[in-house]
Amino acid sequence: MTFFQLPNQAKKDKSIPKNAFYEYATSKQKQLFVDVVDKIRWQYKLASDTINLEGDEVQEIQIFEISLKQRKNIETVLPIIEKAIPYHIIFIISFNDEVMLYTSQKHAHPVNENNAVVDWVFKTDWFNSTSSKYNIVLKESLDKVFSDFCFQISNNSVADSKRDLKELIEKEQKKQDLTNQINRLEAQIKRTKQFNKKQPLNSELNKLKKELIYITEHNT
Structure with missing residues (x-):
């Protein structure tokens, strides 16, 4: 080929x-x-x-x-x-x-x-x-x-490509770390039965998801 x-x-x-x-x-x-x-x-x-x-x-x-x-x-x-x-x-x-x-x-x-x-x-x-x-x-x-x-x-975006590879790797590592945290938290929420204990976990989950979206869409 x-x-x-x-x-x-x-x-x-x-x-x-x-x-x-x-x-x-x-x-x-x-x-x-x-x-x-x-x-x-x-x-x-x-x-x-x-x-x-x-x-x-x-x-x-x-x-x-x-x-x-x-x-x-x-x-x-x-x-x-x-x-x-x-x-x-x-x-x-x-x-x-x-x-x-x-x-x-x-x-x-x-x-x-x-x-x-x-x-x-x-x-x-x-x-x-x-x-x-x-x-x-x-x-x-x-x-x-x-x-x-x-x-x-x-x-990654065209704007990202003006940066160097080290910055890209740092960004990808942040995204991977957040994804891992989200996956662990989602698994914990599934295991949690009490509603009052789920609330703070869901709040933390939403916070992490917003952070992941922001990092994915912005050059930070």
């Missing part, structure tokens, strides 16, 4: 064997590679020697396509590949006519520079491969290329 239209000089189009990542996986995770993943292809390498753009935090962006045998458990497999490769990776996950895009902000492991530590994951829902609204825009620097892509697949 040629999902992104990128310069020929950045094209790799090489098959990567699944067992290349087995040393980073448990026995259960290895079995997931066998059961879920069909093929892994290294599609593009975006770097100074291929697209004439450099970066400060982002030195290279690798683009991998992973075709699946079945559409499940992929988020257990991807962190293994992320850990094994210290560069930023954009994954094109395909199953039949559906696609999911996935990437993460990460940094080098403090002890083993050949490994990586994932800071935050950005991903889309599954969508039809013929109706994509996402692009990799080659401009300014590799940092900007990667940041722009993360903003796209996180469904």
Whole structure:
């Protein structure tokens, strides 16, 4: 699948064997590679020697396509590949006519520079491969290329995209934390039988929901 239209000089189009990542996986995770993943292809390498753009935090962006045998458990497999490769990776996950895009902000492991530590994951829902609204825009620097892509697949606003990736991650972490609090509180309310005890819980729930809406809609 040629999902992104990128310069020929950045094209790799090489098959990567699944067992290349087995040393980073448990026995259960290895079995997931066998059961879920069909093929892994290294599609593009975006770097100074291929697209004439450099970066400060982002030195290279690798683009991998992973075709699946079945559409499940992929988020257990991807962190293994992320850990094994210290560069930023954009994954094109395909199953039949559906696609999911996935990437993460990460940094080098403090002890083993050949490994990586994932800071935050950005991903889309599954969508039809013929109706994509996402692009990799080659401009300014590799940092900007990667940041722009993360903003796209996180469904943040155009106004947000003028900010840096660190701020986006902080915003996404706040949203996730609030969502977790809301879920816990909703479960607690379901378990609570007395009306007088439910009232303050419902008030707190409404407060958290308003805060989540505000953070989602505003640049804070």
